[in-house]
Amino acid sequence: MIALSPFARKLGAFVALSDAELAALDQLYGRRKSFLAGRDIVYQGQIKQSAYILASGWVCSYKILPSGTRQIVEFQIPGDFLGLRSVLFRTPDHNIEPITRVEASEVLASDLLDVFGRTPRLATAVLWAASRDEAMVVEHLVGIGRRDALERTAHFLLELCTRLMLVGMATTDGYACPLSQYHLADALGLSAVHVNRVLRELREDALLTFQKGQVTIHDFKRLIDRVEFDRTYLDQDGPLLR
Amino acid sequence: MIALSPFARKLGAFVALSDAELAALDQLYGRRKSFLAGRDIVYQGQIKQSAYILASGWVCSYKILPSGTRQIVEFQIPGDFLGLRSVLFRTPDHNIEPITRVEASEVLASDLLDVFGRTPRLATAVLWAASRDEAMVVEHLVGIGRRDALERTAHFLLELCTRLMLVGMATTDGYACPLSQYHLADALGLSAVHVNRVLRELREDALLTFQKGQVTIHDFKRLIDRVEFDRTYLDQDGPLLR
DNA sequence: CTTCGAAACTGATCTCCCTCAGCACAGGAT
DNA sequence: ATCCTGTGCTGAGGGAGATCAGTTTCGAAG
Numbered sequence: 113m114i115a116l117s118p119f120a121r122k123l124g125a126f127v128a129l130s131d132a133e134l135a136a137l138d139q140l141y142g143r144r145k146s147f148l149a150g151r152d153i154v155y156q157g158q159i160k161q162s163a164y165i166l167a168s169g170w171v172c173s174y175k176i177l178p179s180g181t182r183q184i185v186e187f188q189i190p191g192d193f194l195g196l197r198s199v200l201f202r203t204p205d206h207n208i209e210p211i212t213r214v215e216a217s218e219v220l221a222s223d224l225l226d227v228f229g230r231t232p233r234l235a236t237a238v239l240w241a242a243s244r245d246e247a248m249v250v251e252h253l254v255g256i257g258r259r260d261a262l263e264r265t266a267h268f269l270l271e272l273c274t275r276l277m278l279v280g281m282a283t284t285d286g287y288a289c290p291l292s293q294y295h296l297a298d299a300l301g302l303s304a305v306h307v308n309r310v311l312r313e314l315r316e317d318a319l320l321t322f323q324k325g326q327v328t329i330h331d332f333k334r335l336i337d338r339v340e341f342d343r344t345y346l347d348q349d350g351p352l353l354r
Numbered sequence: 355m356i357a358l359s360p361f362a363r364k365l366g367a368f369v370a371l372s373d374a375e376l377a378a379l380d381q382l383y384g385r386r387k388s389f390l391a392g393r394d395i396v397y398q399g400q401i402k403q404s405a406y407i408l409a410s411g412w413v414c415s416y417k418i419l420p421s422g423t424r425q426i427v428e429f430q431i432p433g434d435f436l437g438l439r440s441v442l443f444r445t446p447d448h449n450i451e452p453i454t455r456v457e458a459s460e461v462l463a464s465d466l467l468d469v470f471g472r473t474p475r476l477a478t479a480v481l482w483a484a485s486r487d488e489a490m491v492v493e494h495l496v497g498i499g500r501r502d503a504l505e506r507t508a509h510f511l512l513e514l515c516t517r518l519m520l521v522g523m524a525t526t527d528g529y530a531c532p533l534s535q536y537h538l539a540d541a542l543g544l545s546a547v548h549v550n551r552v553l554r555e556l557r558e559d560a561l562l563t564f565q566k567g568q569v570t571i572h573d574f575k576r577l578i579d580r581v582e583f584d585r586t587y588l589d590q591d592g593p594l595l596r
Numbered sequence: 597c598t599t600c601g602a603a604a605c606t607g608a609t610c611t612c613c614c615t616c617a618g619c620a621c622a623g624g625a626t
Numbered sequence: 627a628t629c630c631t632g633t634g635c636t637g638a639g640g641g642a643g644a645t646c647a648g649t650t651t652c653g654a655a656g
Binding site: 179181182183206240243246249250253256257258301 | 417419420421423424425427439440441442443444445447448471478481482485488489491492493494495496498499500501542543582586587589591
């Protein structure tokens, strides 16, 4: 058995994929591109922008307000789509920053539609992945609107854990995490100062440690209870269509 | 010339539609359903949920946290999709409340895919509409995360204005709006008390009045400047593909 | 080995917004 | 006619988190 791509692993969580379908999936991958950490991936503001599938590395999409503050909307990890939402837009509506060095495969809209036509189960799986991405943005919005700083932070780190587990990059004990406290602050709608205090509290409560690029979860169950994490919205409890 | 449906009007803002395409659009509309104000539209948590296109009335989708607070994620107005995101989900991840009496047409996923295959331009337009919905959620998230109460509130009411104008239900002078201050509070991540104060401030600054189901914009330009409203993210500045 | 800069961390102060508690008003129900 | 509930509105007090102004740590570059 060959190692699956993160993307294939992820889709497999929703639809059990046959060898033929896995092969069809491979044809989606276009040109491989790599991007450097810190340098924004810029879109030229033209039609026919292309989307990517992340092979390795972490990325975030964000918006900057006129005041200069920034809000990170979502993080992409291996197996995730990149820029799918705005393929059809005339003007890019957000920026994209690679957090680490990134490898990604270009995906052409035409190829996507082609695969959809030929393998409907794959179409379902891909659309599921897109819906799931949107569900995460929604949950993020709810967190910022209604959860306090500690719940919000822990909730976010738990979501990340769940997502990474899906592609084999985390266990309930923790995971490697290249984010800085500034990234967290920009994502959570908090100041970096306050994120720091919240992380200290989580550490002192022996729930979770965020340090040196490593998230260590000391008590998974207690953490989940403490912040009322309900992963239903991720809809990833084992493949449904077999 | 027959009056277009709100949905057709909206798509027309992105792709100029031919008579043939308008006819194809009509075939999308399935069974007509109506819902009563206040009574949640409940999904049975089953696969093959259906989506709707709103013909008349206002709706909101929201989530309730264990603590009992609620966060409204988005409002749907005539011409908008309803429940498209979660068609593929096993468990409904949010609730839907009709704010007024609502008329909506059921849309079957199969019909949608069928139309996509036959009229690619229509497919593009529909996918554009879906992307635009997501872009609005993203902008909503950014607002909650980084804008203060006044900017956030005014920004939201301006977005609503722009959306309603697209389906002919608003001008730059204002629009009819069935939302209560509680709706605003739940959507903006504020308390109803504070929403009330913010609305007073907007009124006293002669920018905008929110009263008796009517939003009156006193000075459109000044309001836009004041809260730095940039509608690029709505991507609706005239049809692109002709 | 030293310098530099980014990231982590801390204390003091301030402020925006929440919570609580209450009043006013309108429309529907009895 | 009056009750009652939902909505709008207001004041007082408190708190979560922002801002300001640092120090410390550590790895990378010189």
